[in-house]
Amino acid sequence: MAQVLEFRLPDLGEGLTEAEIVRWLVQVGDVVAIDQPVVEVETAKAMVEVPCPYGGVVTARFGEEGTELPVGAPLLTVAVGSSAAIDESTGSGNVLVGYGTSEAPARRRRVRRAPGPADLTAPANRTGADRSGPDRSGADRSPAGTALVGAGTDAVAVDADGPVPVISPLVRRLAREGGVDLRSLSGSGPHGLILRADVEFALRAGTAQSTAPRPAAAPAASTVAAPATAAPAAAPAAPARSSAPSGAVRVPLKGVRGAVADKLSRSRREIPDATCWVDADATELMRARTAMNAAGGPKISLIALLARICAAALARFPELNSTVDMEAREVVRLEQVHLGFAAQTERGLVVPVVRDAHARDAEGLAAEFARLTESARTGTLTPGELTGGTFTLNNYGVFGVDGSTPIINHPEAAMLGVGRIVPKPWVHEGELAVRQVVQLSLTFDHRVCDGGTAGGFLRYVADCVEQPAVLLRTL
CATH class of the missing domain: 3.30.559.10 (Chloramphenicol acetyltransferase-like domain)
Structure with missing residues (x-):
């Protein structure tokens, strides 16, 4: 019986925490050999081909070309024969020369369960190998350490008072200092994870929203207004960033x-x-x-x-x-x-x-x-x-x-x-x-x-x- 193994974006070293998918080298259904390059990614340092430590049939890919993924996020799943089962914790050890395939430490905080529309929807082609079962809070934790609210692929929105899924405390601080309301952003990482590039793009585009109270346009608005003390000092500068000539082209500073x-x-x-x-x-x-x-x-x-x-x-x-x-x-x-x-x-x-x-x-x-x-x-x-x-x-x-x-x-x-x-x-x-x-x-x-x-x-x-x-x- 085939065993489905998940291959995650390995630690690329040199303090790199994310990479952008440039080109997939395999399709779902392709047969791959151990250490065969499966995806080309671009980091802030260089363009590299990432080999897969498993041999078998590709059953799923996670992320389209142009998507930024954090270290430890799933890249693809491979179905291997029972006789060729491989220890997931080690793999072949040859994903990148000098870096290995060891799993990166969890970087994300847990997200509490809450009902509501799904805004952290998992990829539709995720397999059962991606799920480790709900914990006592009912949150389904992904292999990369991200807490997904709900079970299976039906992830739901975070609690209005709960933490927002952010890749690192540095990104959270950048948002706080720049007056960016993280809840107004749509994360480009897996499961809606907010990356540094998302916050920086919001700062450049002038779409950052202050968490200060706004004039009530409807009775419901006053019930969710944030305290006045939550308004960041940099928030008044946001409108100036949004004023740009019509037809201007904004190019994200990434990679x-x-x-x-x-x-x-x-x-x-x-x-x-x-x-x-x-x-x-x-x-x-x-x-x-x-x-x-x-x-x-x-x-x-x-x-x-x-x-x-x-x-x-x-x-x-x-x-x-x-x-x-x-x-x-x-x-x-x-x-x-x-x-x-x-x-x-x-x-x-x-x-x-x-x-x-x-x-x-x-x-x-x-x-x-x-x-x-x-x-x-x-x-x-x-x-x-x-x-x-x-x-x-x-x-x-x-x-x-x-x-x-x-x-x-x-x-x-x-x-x-x-x-x-x-x-x-x-x-x-x-x-x-x-x-x-x-x-x-x-x-x-x-x-x-x-x-x-x-x-x-x-x-x-x-x-x-x-x-x-x-x-x-x-x-």
Whole structure:
């Protein structure tokens, strides 16, 4: 006799709590093998294919493409033969490399039973494997830890005085501070679970409703009015958010774009940054690269040479390869250089990280840059390849611009910007000549060093660009 097992969205690591279904790779009725990828999801870090730890026939899928699900929510159910029964608590252990298939801890609070119309309706294709039976309050608890009011698939609305199903206390606080009435929202998570994206969308769209009492339009309205003390301080600002030109398009900040927005905003709030810049004659560097590639072997990219220069400069000025611990009021200098580089993709800006850049030669750096760039374009970067950077190299010259004052990639302390390399008039050896000129900019955290250190770093980088032989001292 077949046994129906449920596969839930696994813990993706790196503090990620939800993911968006991008594309289903299997249909109901398909036969899947153990560890076969069944769904492609996008997190705030990357796009990943999630393999199923069970082998059998897919009997149900939960969530349409574009739906955001929290970690631990059901993804699909698989009917396996009795001889192939698998321990649900462990699975194959290979859902994501380094993360495993262990069940995430319950994140939701219980919802009390109450009669009323069903606004937390469970998916129609849920099977009996989804139900663990009612508890003493009559609430049917889902495998992800969500308390569903009622039995079976007939979930009902929450009590007017009971808790609203929210993915985390942080989302509840965000709603409270922004004046969002959670009861006015329709959660996009499983069983109507309210996600952070739902609250943020309400804030942007101006649909947040205050819980303060409203003028009674009918006798019944006065019976459910909230106390005056419940009105959030931010509620009066809600009407201003709702005023938008007709025809305006609102684009939710979620996934990679939302993660970038959060990180850049935090950087601006916490880091007192400053920027210095210099023009450099890159003619000799371009000639050196041409000579290297003409000698045969793997091609050396320009960004690989600039990365090698950065690693040498950070060895001389280690203050810029650091982070700030404000709780301990310490500047933490880091030994390894994990070099991030900005890469623009169809899904937004990502910053892959080249591990141990200080220990790689130009060929090794070029190969790693090429591999990570291709993974960024295809959306297959892992969370580990997008975190842990200590310094960032930003080549905005590819956009055809000369200069920029970039925002530091929090929690790093500095970022080197490289503009386009173009022929310009330049005084070379006492005479006016046309040379290949590039503008270099360094944005740095003024807490870790003063202008003298930052200027020394940038000047050394410029010297290496103008005279690549300077690098021979540190190779």
